[in-house]
Amino acid sequence: SQTIHQWPATLVQPVGSPLSLECTVEGTSNPNLYWYRQAAGRGLQLLFYSIGIDQISSEVPQNLSASRPQDRQFILSSKKLLLSDSGFYLCASEGQGANYGYTFGSGTRLTVV
Amino acid sequence: QQQVKQSPQSLIVQKGGISIINCAYENTAFDYFPWYQQFPGKGPALLIAIRPDVSEKKEGRFTISFNKSAKQFSLHIMDSQPGDSATYFCAAGPSGTYKYIFGTGTRLKVLA
Numbered sequence: 332s333q334t335i336h337q338w339p340a341t342l343v344q345p346v347g348s349p350l351s352l353e354c355t356v357e358g359t360s361n362p363n364l365y366w367y368r369q370a371a372g373r374g375l376q377l378l379f380y381s382i383g384i385d386q387i388s389s390e391v392p393q394n395l396s397a398s399r400p401q402d403r404q405f406i407l408s409s410k411k412l413l414l415s416d417s418g419f420y421l422c423a424s425e426g427q428g429a430n431y432g433y434t435f436g437s438g439t440r441l442t443v444v
Numbered sequence: 445q446q447q448v449k450q451s452p453q454s455l456i457v458q459k460g461g462i463s464i465i466n467c468a469y470e471n472t473a474f475d476y477f478p479w480y481q482q483f484p485g486k487g488p489a490l491l492i493a494i495r496p497d498v499s500e501k502k503e504g505r506f507t508i509s510f511n512k513s514a515k516q517f518s519l520h521i522m523d524s525q526p527g528d529s530a531t532y533f534c535a536a537g538p539s540g541t542y543k544y545i546f547g548t549g550t551r552l553k554v555l556a
Binding site for chain 2: 380440
């Protein structure tokens with residue numbers, strides 16, 4: 332089965348500072364990878380997805396970018412954080428075989444102050 | 445055609461009762477319907493999923509009912525327990541693509 336590692340678990344950053352959140356996947360190869368953001372009490376907003384190394388699709392125009400330098404590594408970045416970037420960021424990997432669906436990481440709680 | 449509408453937004457149920465959460469989709473190309481359970485501060489976890497070739501799927505106390513003609517599906521939690529208190533998300537999407545559309549979530553609280 333897949334395991335998603337996300338870090339850090341919590342992060343407090345000042346407005347205008349850079350951001351780098353990392354996600355790594357174990358237990359599968361060539362997974363489809365996703366970054367979601369969840370605002371407090373809200374649903375899941377898809378930010379980026381990737382079907383392979385250096386293949387990134389952006390869903391929502393925003394202050395963030397994503398990269399996939401290795402097969403099982405997915406990075407979410409920003410050059411200058413905004414207050415509106417605060418939220419709960421989740422990395423997900425798509426399941427294989429008959430049991431489709433995502434495996435989510437434990438998330439990063441980002442607070443921009 | 446890309447929305448998944450989920451209701452209710454919040455739900456309070458007595459221990460031992462039945463919790464029912466409903467979702468409706470618009471895109472007839474969707475053929476995979478998972479439900480996720482999320483505890484505070486954690487990522488969502490796949491709970492149960494259904495494909496439209498069956499009208500019902502049961503796993504323990506959790507049952508998905510699916511109505512293809514109405515484009516609706518629902519999650520039933522039988523004998524609800526305080527440990528079931530969490531946020532539940534439905535999702536929908538077509539097989540072979542890379543994205544599922546999530547509902548806005550239902551916060552369930554089961555009273556002891």
